[in-house]
Amino acid sequence: MPGLWFEEFQDGMVFDHRWTRTITEADNKWFSLLTMNTQPLHIDSHAAAKSVWKKPLVNSLFTLGCMVGMSVDDTTFGTTIANLGMTDVKFPHPLFEGDTIRIRTTVLSKRESKSRAGEGIVNLRHEAFNQDGVLCGTCDRAALMMKRPAEAVA
Numbered sequence: 001m002p003g004l005w006f007e008e009f010q011d012g013m014v015f016d017h018r019w020t021r022t023i024t025e026a027d028n029k030w031f032s033l034l035t036m037n038t039q040p041l042h043i044d045s046h047a048a049a050k051s052v053w054k055k056p057l058v059n060s061l062f063t064l065g066c067m068v069g070m071s072v073d074d075t076t077f078g079t080t081i082a083n084l085g086m087t088d089v090k091f092p093h094p095l096f097e098g099d100t101i102r103i104r105t106t107v108l109s110k111r112e113s114k115s116r117a118g119e120g121i122v123n124l125r126h127e128a129f130n131q132d133g134v135l136c137g138t139c140d141r142a143a144l145m146m147k148r149p150a151e152a153v154a
């Protein structure tokens with residue numbers, strides 16, 4: 001499924017992305033170790049059992065990556081130029097190994113680029129929910145998007 005051209009985004013548009021993802025022990029530990037995050041809460045089940053959580057906590061940057069990545073098919077696949085930044089990243093509720101997440105994206109705003117003809121900036125809010133519908137993560141992302149090429153106009 002291709003992403004949307006800049007012109008196709010509308011303020012307030014909401015995407016309830018169809019993909020869900022169960023986060024496994026391997027996901028959490030491998031991601032943490034690949035990114036050199038040796039926090040025992042993520043990689044040491046015995047240490048995590050002694051924590052306030054009593055079990056391993058999912059690495060928040062894995063959650064952030066899933067929030068953005070799971071939105072790509074519906075929003076930016078093949079039509080984005082770059083991520084310009086992410087702000088207001090929050091994790092209001094923990095995620096644990098075995099939790100299943102789903103993502104919702106809302107278009108906050110868009111504007112044409114002032115310096116790059118044929119491109120525009122779309123501001124998106126991504127939200128991650130666990131299997132019980134509890135909000136576990138949010139972030140606002142600015143994406144530099146392609147405008148529809150003249151040959152693609154229907």
